[in-house]
Amino acid sequence: MQKLRTLFCTVLxxxxxxxxxTLPDARPFADATGALAASVRSSGxxxxxSIIETGAAVPEEEQSAYTQLAAKFQKTWAVRVQAAQxxxxxxxxxxxxxxxxxxxxxxxxxxxxSLSGLASAVNIPLxxxxxxxxxxxxxxxxxxxxIVRASQSLEDALAKAQPAVDRMAEHLASESEQRLKPTLxxxxxxxxSSINNxxxxxxxxxxxxxxxxxxxxxxxxxxxxxxxxxQEFDRLRATLAVSLNERDQALDKAAAAYxxxxxxxxxxxxxxxxxxxxxxxxxxxxxxxRNVNATELQDTVLELKDLIKKVRAL
Amino acid sequence: MNFDDLASIDWTACENTAQWxxxxxxxxxxxxxxxxxxxxxxxxxxxxxxxxKSNSVDMDIIKKxxxxxxxxxxxxxxxxxEDNVSQLAADTPAFQAAVKxxxxxxxxxxxxxxLLRAETFSAAVQxxxxxxxxxxxxxxxxNAADDAKIVAAAAQAxxxxxxxxxxxxxxx
Numbered sequence: 001m002q003k004l005r006t007l008f009c010t011v012l013x014x015x016x017x018x019x020x021x022t023l024p025d026a027r028p029f030a031d032a033t034g035a036l037a038a039s040v041r042s043s044g045x046x047x048x049x050s051i052i053e054t055g056a057a058v059p060e061e062e063q064s065a066y067t068q069l070a071a072k073f074q075k076t077w078a079v080r081v082q083a084a085q086x087x088x089x090x091x092x093x094x095x096x097x098x099x100x101x102x103x104x105x106x107x108x109x110x111x112x113x114s115l116s117g118l119a120s121a122v123n124i125p126l127x128x129x130x131x132x133x134x135x136x137x138x139x140x141x142x143x144x145x146x147i148v149r150a151s152q153s154l155e156d157a158l159a160k161a162q163p164a165v166d167r168m169a170e171h172l173a174s175e176s177e178q179r180l181k182p183t184l185x186x187x188x189x190x191x192x193s194s195i196n197n198x199x200x201x202x203x204x205x206x207x208x209x210x211x212x213x214x215x216x217x218x219x220x221x222x223x224x225x226x227x228x229x230x231q232e233f234d235r236l237r238a239t240l241a242v243s244l245n246e247r248d249q250a251l252d253k254a255a256a257a258y259x260x261x262x263x264x265x266x267x268x269x270x271x272x273x274x275x276x277x278x279x280x281x282x283x284x285x286x287x288x289x290r291n292v293n294a295t296e297l298q299d300t301v302l303e304l305k306d307l308i309k310k311v312r313a314l
Numbered sequence: 315m316n317f318d319d320l321a322s323i324d325w326t327a328c329e330n331t332a333q334w335x336x337x338x339x340x341x342x343x344x345x346x347x348x349x350x351x352x353x354x355x356x357x358x359x360x361x362x363x364x365x366x367k368s369n370s371v372d373m374d375i376i377k378k379x380x381x382x383x384x385x386x387x388x389x390x391x392x393x394x395x396e397d398n399v400s401q402l403a404a405d406t407p408a409f410q411a412a413v414k415x416x417x418x419x420x421x422x423x424x425x426x427x428x429l430l431r432a433e434t435f436s437a438a439v440q441x442x443x444x445x446x447x448x449x450x451x452x453x454x455x456x457n458a459a460d461d462a463k464i465v466a467a468a469a470q471a472x473x474x475x476x477x478x479x480x481x482x483x484x485x486x
Contacts, residue, residue: 051395058388065392069399076403083413090416093423100427100434146434153426157419164415171409179398182351186391193362197384200365201377207369 023098023147023154024285026091032271032278033091037084039264039271040172044077046261047180050187053257057194073183080175083168087275090161094154094282101150151286158283169276176269184265188258192251199247206240209233315340317353320360325367331375334368338379342386351397354390361387 048070055066196203213233220226328334341361348354365380365387 059385062385062388062392065396069392069396072403073399076399076406079406079410079413083409083416086413086417086420090420090423093420093427097423097427097430100430146430149430149433150426153423153430157423157426160422161416161419164412164419167412168409168416171405171412175402175405179402183395183398186355186395189358189362190388190391193365193384193387196362196366197381200380200384201373203366204369204373204376204380208371208373 023101023150024282026094026098026282029275029278029282030091030095032275033087035271036172036275037088039268040080040084043176043180043265043268044074044081046264047184047187048074048077050184050191050257050261053254054187054191054194057191057198059194059197080172087165087168094157097150097154097157101146101154155283155286158279158286162279162283165276165279169272172272173269176265176272180265180268181262184258184261188254191254195247195250195254199243202240202243203247206237206244209237209240213237315344317344317347317356320344320356323360323363325363328368331370331372334364334370334376334379338364338368338383341383345386345390348390351394354394358387358390361390 051066051070051073055063055070058066213230216226216230216233220230323337328337338361341357341364344353344357344360348357361383365383368376368380368383370376
């Protein structure tokens, strides 16, 4: 009979623990939120750097406008950075609730250990097999209840947050496309304009020298006296080439920085859309899994009755 | 000259400094009509193109014309940049309202997580002690080999679990 009892408890626990419902994986949303926060910060910094760089390159009388603009932009963008931190807090709160929902089993184990310890301390015998089975069954039940509660709370929270998440995503995506990118583009063009202006006299002179040199070459073919003059022009041309090479390097550097910053801002648009989509996916996953636990407990109860009959028939 | 002409300026048509000066004058005159972002962008590009294309043996004059063109181009784009940043600032309250909503949900979630932890602990204590009692009774019934007692003990265990579940799922 002892064997039968042990077998009964084992089968009972097996039935009790089968088909446990779970909360969905919040990791994709947490990752998308992290990417969004990083993207908001880096995009803002990229545009600030671009404005400051352009400000340093323009003639002195134009510089203060860029300093003021960079400061105003930083102050305005700081609100978005704070918002992104709010999104991270929100993702953490979701993770915390899910963790609380998944801790039911651990709590039962802790309570079970304490109860067992207390029973031993006060010399109350607890039947070993029954106690083990009770602990497993309790873990199953408490797990279910905690998951159902977490799932319901989460569904409500996600539904409440969805309009705000959509509004934030819409704002960020629109600001990225309609404000950040054109501003970055203008800053880059003004930087190019300043570089070209700075080297403009050399470039213009080089054009004149080139035209005169071509003319001298033709003349030198007919008149040797022109050869020395041609050599002077060649030296002048070489000196101008150094300056124009500097200009080209400055333009290349500006273009490379522009491309990198543009990629960051494009990434913000993508990160924003991914974040909103991950939120919708999470909400949908929570909705779909919510009903699992509510009915399974009753099914288990019915199976329990059938099982008793089978155990009895052994 | 009008804004539609900007894309089709023939930069090779100017043959002397006076012609370049007239062209710049025409371009700068469009500034008064540059009343939109798009117009300012197009005019700024035209002025920068002027600075890059203009050329003459009158180096000092051309240098001044180029500097004026560049300065005007940058001022037009700076205005667009300032407008964009001002627009971002103007959109901030709407943005903050959305953030406030998300923060409120976060606060609710944190509170719910604390509550859930407390309730889980309470449920663990009640369920564990209840099921130990029930299963001990069930084990005795199995030992007694009495169908009626087994079913009654099982029903008792099931009832206590259902009661607990109903209690915990009740809205706060």
